[in-house]
Amino acid sequence: MSLIKSFAFLALVALAAGSFQKSKPMKKFQPEVAPQISVREACGDQYATGTGGSIISPNYPNGYANGESCGWFLTAENGNKIAVIVHDLQTESGYDILKILDGITGESPVLLELSGEATNLAVLSTQPSIFVGFTADSSITAPGFNCSWTQVNPQQSLELFGI
Numbered sequence: 001m002s003l004i005k006s007f008a009f010l011a012l013v014a015l016a017a018g019s020f021q022k023s024k025p026m027k028k029f030q031p032e033v034a035p036q037i038s039v040r041e042a043c044g045d046q047y048a049t050g051t052g053g054s055i056i057s058p059n060y061p062n063g064y065a066n067g068e069s070c071g072w073f074l075t076a077e078n079g080n081k082i083a084v085i086v087h088d089l090q091t092e093s094g095y096d097i098l099k100i101l102d103g104i105t106g107e108s109p110v111l112l113e114l115s116g117e118a119t120n121l122a123v124l125s126t127q128p129s130i131f132v133g134f135t136a137d138s139s140i141t142a143p144g145f146n147c148s149w150t151q152v153n154p155q156q157s158l159e160l161f162g163i
Contacts, residue, residue: 049074052151067138072133079128082124083125083152089144092142093116093117094115096142103130
């Protein structure tokens, strides 16, 4: 199966699932932009414009801190859309939440909200900007998450869904 068809399938699964908890392993999906992760130290509002990069919880995979709150404001170049791939997510189920919005305002629609365990999910924006936010409560912590993002040409994104 081609990379585009694989991505389309995962994007449709992510869009159809909305908010859920995942416990069964899925087939590994490792696009070329997936970085090898060691540890990320900073957390806060991060702004990035470009063709892609990493979105990683603080101290992943050794565990984020209680009360953590992080935000990533991402903008693709040349009006492209953004694909976010969740390679691994392990958070306190129901309390520590990764949320992806289709835009960068508080009123932007939620594309995906994850808590608990999930692997190899993808979501595609409908516009050039996206917000990824993470909040943790003040009790139990977990390893965190490892995501990547990449820009997608609007014409290619239509092809992902067979249009």
